[in-house]
Amino acid sequence: MQTCTSSLRGRRPSAVAGVAELDVTPVMNMFIILIPFLISMTAFTHLASHEFSLPGDEAADHVTERSELPLTVAVGTEGLLVAQGEVVVAEFPRQASGLDLAGLTALLQSQNPERLIIAVDSPVVTADVVACLDACAAAGCQDVGLAAGTGVVLSEVSP
Amino acid sequence: MARRRRKKSGRGSSPTALPLTSMMDILTVLLLFLLKSFVVEGEVITPVPGVDLPESSSDSKPRASxxxxxxxxxxxxxxxxxxxxxxxxxxxxxxxxxxxxxxxxxxxxxxxxxxxxxxxxxxxxxxxxxxxxxxxxxxxxxxxxxxxxxxxxxxxxxxxxxx
Structure with missing residues (x-):
């Protein structure tokens, strides 16, 4: 042990003298240019999408009778109304915080419909439509149709 | 004491190199993070300025279109x-x-x-x-x-x- 220590002690000065300092200034310069460029290009918002598959012209001419409609969620400015054919299943008036989506999700989970149609009133804003689509997806509804104002199913969406 | 004081003043007057190692570490991590976000996200559509998109729980990726x-x-x-x-x-x-x-x-x-x-x-x-x-x-x-x-x-x- 003593021999080893003495031998290291002997080497130390030469080893220290051999260490070269790395000049990192050019790398720093490169980073300083590259990082602001990358930050300016990076999208910090994560974009997603709801996919719609619209039917052809022939389907747009077909008007479904109200009694034949599956479970339908009507989205209006005053709130939500859930109906099966012509029978009203539930009503969720708009609250101060917005639409009662928790109530809608709970109802859809209990009903567990195979097919669902969302009928949106014209003045309702897009954010509310997207929120309803999310609520249907949260309740596990896979086959969701979006109805046009005339009662025609305009599109099918798979959340 | 006098020798120690002299020693201190002598060290202060000589040019000292700025320790850049920690800064280099931060920049390297940041660079890797930014490069990774480029590779993974790969946005196929970019938000149009002036449009506030609605928030959603959907996680399906938009397609190039x-x-x-x-x-x-x-x-x-x-x-x-x-x-x-x-x-x-x-x-x-x-x-x-x-x-x-x-x-x-x-x-x-x-x-x-x-x-x-x-x-x-x-x-x-x-x-x-x-x-x-x-x-x-x-x-x-x-x-x-x-x-x-x-x-x-x-x-x-x-x-x-x-x-």
């Missing part, structure tokens, strides 16, 4: 304003003429490109709608109807994802 942006009463196609829709304007039905004309041109161009590439059979007209969260559904409905009439039946409604 023609982008229609709607905000206030303005409808834009791939960054160009193509129509200005008055509220409750149903004189010409649900069709938005300016948008329909441009969509027809776009579809013809895309179809020609697909034909030249020999991919005509696989060509599916796709469109991504970036609708402001405050626009009425009526306007969104008319844009979707117009897209459908121009043969764009696969529609993505762009939203801001949960993560």
């Amino acid at each position: 023609v982008v229609v942006a709607i905000f206030d009463q303005t409808v834009m196609l791939d960054g160009r304003m193509v129509a200005d829709v008055e509220p409750n304007d149903h004189v010409s039905g649900m069709l938005i003429e300016g948008l329909a004309a441009q969509l027809d041109l776009t579809r013809a161009k895309e179809l020609e490109i697909a034909r030249l590439r020999g991919e005509e059979a696989d060509y599916v007209p796709r469109i991504a709608i970036q609708g402001d969260l405050e626009i009425p559904f009526e306007l969104l409905e008319r844009v979707m109807y117009t897209c459908n009439q121009s043969g764009f039946r696969d529609i993505s409604l762009a939203v801001i994802g949960a993560s």
Whole structure:
């Protein structure tokens, strides 16, 4: 042990003298240019999408009778109304915080419909439509149709 | 004491190198993070300035396609304003003429490109709608109807994802 220590002690000065300092200034310069460029290009918002598959012209001419409609969620400015054919299943008036989506999700989970149609009133804003689509997806509804104002199913969406 | 003081003052007067190691570590981690976000995210559509997209829990990735942006009463196609829709304007039905004309041109161009590439059979007209969260559904409905009439039946409604 003593021999080893003495031998290291002997080497130390030469080893220290051999260490070269790395000049990192050019790398720093490169980073300083590259990082602001990358930050300016990076999208910090994560974009997603709801996919719609619209039917052809022939389907747009077909008007479904109200009694034949599956479970339908009507989205209006005053709130939500859930109906099966012509029978009203539930009503969720708009609250101060917005639409009662928790109530809608709970109802859809209990009903567990195979097919669902969302009928949106014209003045309702897009954010509310997207929120309803999310609520249907949260309740596990896979086959969701979006109805046009005339009662025609305009599109099918798979959340 | 005097020797120690002298020693201290002597060390202070000599030029000292700035320790850059910790800064280099931070910059390296930051650079790797930014490069990774580029590789993983790979945004195929970019949000149009002026459009506040609605937030959603959806996590399906948008596909590369023609982008229609709607905000206030303005409808834009791939960054160009193509129509200005008055509220409750149903004189010409649900069709938005300016948008329909441009969509027809776009579809013809895309179809020609697909034909030249020999991919005509696989060509599916796709469109991504970036609708402001405050626009009425009526306007969104008319844009979707117009897209459908121009043969764009696969529609993505762009939203801001949960993560």
